[in-house]
Amino acid sequence: MLEIFPIRAFSDNYIWTLVEGEQAIVVDPGDPKPVLETFNKLKLDLKSIIITHHHFDHSGGIQELKDHFNCDVYGPGGGHIQGISSPLSDNEEFELLGKKFIALSTPGHTLDQLAYYSEEACSEPILFCGDTLFSAGCGRIFEGTPLQMHESISRFSILPENTKVYCGHEYTQSNLAFAITVEPGNQFIKDKIEAVDKLRALDKETLPSDIGSELKINPFMRCEEKTVIDAAANYSGSELKEAHEVLGAIRDWKDNF
Numbered sequence: 001m002l003e004i005f006p007i008r009a010f011s012d013n014y015i016w017t018l019v020e021g022e023q024a025i026v027v028d029p030g031d032p033k034p035v036l037e038t039f040n041k042l043k044l045d046l047k048s049i050i051i052t053h054h055h056f057d058h059s060g061g062i063q064e065l066k067d068h069f070n071c072d073v074y075g076p077g078g079g080h081i082q083g084i085s086s087p088l089s090d091n092e093e094f095e096l097l098g099k100k101f102i103a104l105s106t107p108g109h110t111l112d113q114l115a116y117y118s119e120e121a122c123s124e125p126i127l128f129c130g131d132t133l134f135s136a137g138c139g140r141i142f143e144g145t146p147l148q149m150h151e152s153i154s155r156f157s158i159l160p161e162n163t164k165v166y167c168g169h170e171y172t173q174s175n176l177a178f179a180i181t182v183e184p185g186n187q188f189i190k191d192k193i194e195a196v197d198k199l200r201a202l203d204k205e206t207l208p209s210d211i212g213s214e215l216k217i218n219p220f221m222r223c224e225e226k227t228v229i230d231a232a233a234n235y236s237g238s239e240l241k242e243a244h245e246v247l248g249a250i251r252d253w254k255d256n257f
């Protein structure tokens with residue numbers, strides 16, 4: 001079983017680190033410095049890097065870490081991210097530290113976005129979802145469409161409820177402030193706010209989350225719930241028939257929140 005912990009980078013990025021013995025993997029090393037410091041201190045060897053998307057705060061550390069550790073780099077194909085040695089596409093399976101992972105294409109935030117899922121790496125299934133899904137929120141739609149984002153998030157909704165969700169940023173507290181505005185009567189969101197406020201007051205991570213909890217608190221996973229549909233229609237001033245239209249409306253609302 002792999003051990004997982006975050007290395008913090010920039011103001012709110014998490015570089016998730018998977019360790020077995022002295023061997024390790026990092027997810028989205030935007031900044032090489034904290035990775036090198038941590039690996040030096042813990043005497044770890046970096047075997048592989050996995051990349052979810054091209055944004056610099058997720059991929060900026062590839063070259064320096066590759067030069068230092070001579071590691072493999074898995075990530076979106078297409079040749080637009082320098083340093084990727086093992087390009088992956090949708091539903092492609094691969095092994096990290098002897099454990100099977102699968103890449104899931106999840107466009108919306110960017111078009112190249114891949115998420116990584118494994119049922120066997122830890123005692124419970126794990127998901128690295130980059131900037132597609134956050135706890136109580138989702139990524140901004142920079143390159144894709146609300147339909148693509150809805151389809152991507154729907155791929156996560158059908159994963160086992162105990163799947164641990166490792167997101168790329170610590171955005172939970174601000175996402176919850178928006179989630180409770182969309183669904184003021186949602187007791188699960190109220191309870192989560194209380195728990196998250198306590199963690200953040202101690203400067204602790206609010207992640208990983210899990211799919212079961214996100215299905216109860218995340219408005220972007222709840223676009224077929226009447227409360228969310230009504231709130232989105234009220235915000236947009238129009239009738240919203242499709243779930244992706246609901247998602248588009250609440251994403252716009254959040255962008256202006």
Ligand SMILES: [Fe+2]
Nearest residue numbers: 053055109131
């Ligand atoms: Fe991003």
